[in-house]
Amino acid sequence: MKTLLVEDKSYIRKGLLNLLNLLDTEVEVIGECESVKEAVVVANACKPELIFLDINLTDGNAFDFLEQTEDLNFKIIFITAYEEYALKALKIGAVDYLLKPVDIKELESALQKISNLPVAEQKSQIKTAKAVWHNDDSKLILSLHDSFQVIDLKALMYCETDKGYTTFYCSDGKKHLVSKTLKEFEAQLISANFARPHQSYMINLKFIDKYDKSGTIHLKNGKKIPVSTRKKEQFVTSFLNWNKG
Structure with missing residues (x-):
């Protein structure tokens, strides 16, 4: 799968890349981004099949990015630190996510789950997560x-x-x-x-x-x-x- 890493911390991107290289997968990392603006441009140009997407980026959040790329068909594995409001949204939406620092066994499990999940079904899950996210803003x-x-x-x-x-x-x-x-x-x-x-x-x-x-x-x-x-x-x-x- 053509894969894009969207994460604002370089050491997290490097660590994730190292873990992916250790796993025997068909993941091919085609790019790395650290902001919403950059990720939108790269995603539109490269049309990745999978995106590892950090919740909080330098100029916005994961849902800002998804709103600007909603016509693209790609699968997503969210990455987040232990933030209660973010995890609540992801859990209720049943969306796959990885906690920082990323564990190789959890990464492998997430890749297996996402490979069998239709894009349409995941979009429905993300829609639920987004609604929870916005409703909890207060x-x-x-x-x-x-x-x-x-x-x-x-x-x-x-x-x-x-x-x-x-x-x-x-x-x-x-x-x-x-x-x-x-x-x-x-x-x-x-x-x-x-x-x-x-x-x-x-x-x-x-x-x-x-x-x-x-x-x-x-x-x-x-x-x-x-x-x-x-x-x-x-x-x-x-x-x-x-x-x-």
């Missing part, structure tokens, strides 16, 4: 040490990440710490009107009281969030566009 489920915590994104003020951990600060004063980085939540938060003005923070735009052009965000609870030079232009654009809405 909630975030955090895996805490001893429980699963449901957070209403409308009440989430900001998140702060440090040394592989992320703290979620809510408008009722509660805060929740998880052992994951912001990157693993970024796609869902951005779709819920959050912005990432700094590598260490994501903020809910509706909780901004004011923005100093010198590079400081003032939240309604008095918290000050720095805006990095590299992200300043993107943040200001997101902030102004949100206010227009």
Whole structure:
């Protein structure tokens, strides 16, 4: 099968390629992509038969890619980190997926299952998964040490990440710490009107009281969030566009 690897981390792509080479399969990797935009172009040009598709990409998510390539006939194996909202969508849709880091036995099993699955049937599964994904956009489920915590994104003020951990600060004063980085939540938060003005923070735009052009965000609870030079232009654009809405 002509196969495309769509994953934004090069070491994941390299590891997956190595595992495929170890397996005795007819998979032929014809290309690697790290963004939705790039993957759409390559998929349309090369017409792959199988795509390993990461859920969160540099400029969007897997469903953004699928919306732009819905007329192409290819099979899909999703790749994801352990993110509750992503896994819920994939499991309910009965879609084949691999957790990072990819295990060779799970990879082999996924390839066997996908080889016998008609493309039309998989499209139906993906449609179900997509519906679950979009319907869950208003909630975030955090895996805490001893429980699963449901957070209403409308009440989430900001998140702060440090040394592989992320703290979620809510408008009722509660805060929740998880052992994951912001990157693993970024796609869902951005779709819920959050912005990432700094590598260490994501903020809910509706909780901004004011923005100093010198590079400081003032939240309604008095918290000050720095805006990095590299992200300043993107943040200001997101902030102004949100206010227009």
